[in-house]
Amino acid sequence: MQVPILKQGAYLIATVQSALTDEDLKQLRDTLVVSVSKVRARGVIVDVTALDVIDSFATRTLRDVAHMIRLRGAETVIVGIQPEVAFSMVKLGLSLEGIATSLDLEEGLAYLDRKGKGPGQEVGTHR
Amino acid sequence: MPIDCDADIVSARQKGRELASQCGFPTTDLAVIATAISELARNIVRYAVHGEVLVRLVEADGKRGIEVTASDDGPGIADITLALQDGYSTSGGLGLGLPGTRRLMDEFELLSDFGKGTKVTVRRWKR
């Protein structure tokens, strides 16, 4: 299952559309890390609204994506985590420490816009 | 359900979720159960290569619940106490699979015969 990646302005938007296997996740990670510098993106949004499970592997991959992209000079926001998914993640012992999360695509874009304007408020990130 | 590859992890958790949903579990619990199945199935793929996951409805003391059994004839676990510790992993993972699954579910049983295989049984009761 391929995850479509869209370029919008200075941002890349990856919208997950159905359950992903570990292989799909790795592929998503690799594609994002390569594309981010190819298109000189300043920010990456991964929309996971469609995921009904985010287990330890998915969390680790998302975390890796965020860290690798930061090393390549851009910001990552994970958007659309469902309430019950968030709760299961926390129960399992997972967190996305240090990684920005937003309610949905709109909020994620707003977050990146604020980030771009220098130090602003960081609602939703870890203090 | 036989577990041999990545894609089986996804289909096992989807089937488990369906069964739990038919049994009338609330949405929060569905995510919890699906996540637990995902972790157990991944352990099979990662450590034992193949095995199986059995999901069934159970009843005890007037309570109804769901039981997940993940069994394989892989290498087994050398040190169970260690394997149940947060952050311990022999495969480079997050080391949250077993301890996390234990936190997600109400009951957790682990049987492992070093060199012969592993069987994990977890249950979650409906409230």
Next chain:
Amino acid sequence: MANTQDFATLAEARLETTASRLRELVAHLRQQRAQLREEWARLITEAKLLTAMTKEEIFAEATSVYDNYVEALETGTYEALQAYARNLSERIIPRGVETHEVVGIVLLLRDVLARSLFAKYREDFNKLNRILDAYEPAANRIAGTVAVGFVQERERIIREQQEAIRELSTPVLQVRERLLILPIIGVIDPQRTRQLTEQLLRGIRTNRAKVVVLDITGVPYIDSPVANHLVQTVEAARLLGANVIVTGLSPEIAQTLVNIGVDLGKMNTVGDLQGGIEEAERLLGYKVVPMQEPTAAHVVG
């Protein structure tokens, strides 16, 4: 072999006689309906049962119960009676009728009917005994059915009320755009914690909240499992993209949180609700300033 057959015939004969006795009994109760029903209603009033109801109401219900009772005796099936008992309970529970009253009236009816049987068969003691043999088990079963029906209905109502109270006990209030307040009052048990988590996380999604102030001034204490759950809820809210500010921690709760070794970097706590709302507004980028006095121009204009 012959013996077994004898037993079978005997059992059959006994069954038949029980049936025929019940038939006789039912005929008697039908015939005496007006009188017995009145007697029963009188005893109910005398025993000060069903005081929440008027005399007419008692008489009307007595009539229905009586007829259902006789029918159950006649048919040996209790479904109709059960349904009636449930329906009756539904009507009288809101008026404050208690369990002992319902049990009391059913037992009174049993007494009234038994006495009328004594009166009818007092000449023939053996027959009276046989009739009572048929009557008593059925009567006890009826009394049980009605009492259990009442208690079940009561329990159902209590469960419903508990559910309603629980929902009311965790209100999710939107104070301004993107800002929710959850004032929690009273003891948080595991059941309530689960509900709190669900309501908070759903509230964030439906209200598109960015900051949530969780005020626990009204919570006297929490145990470590609940404290852990609370911390997890705050974490989960963060994953949805919202910040949770916890306000009003009592010294006892602060102690519990320290004991479970909560990561304070993950919990944003502010002393009181007012401070929490101010912090929330700051996070949201609001600045609250006092309104200015009306200017001279306004006064003149």
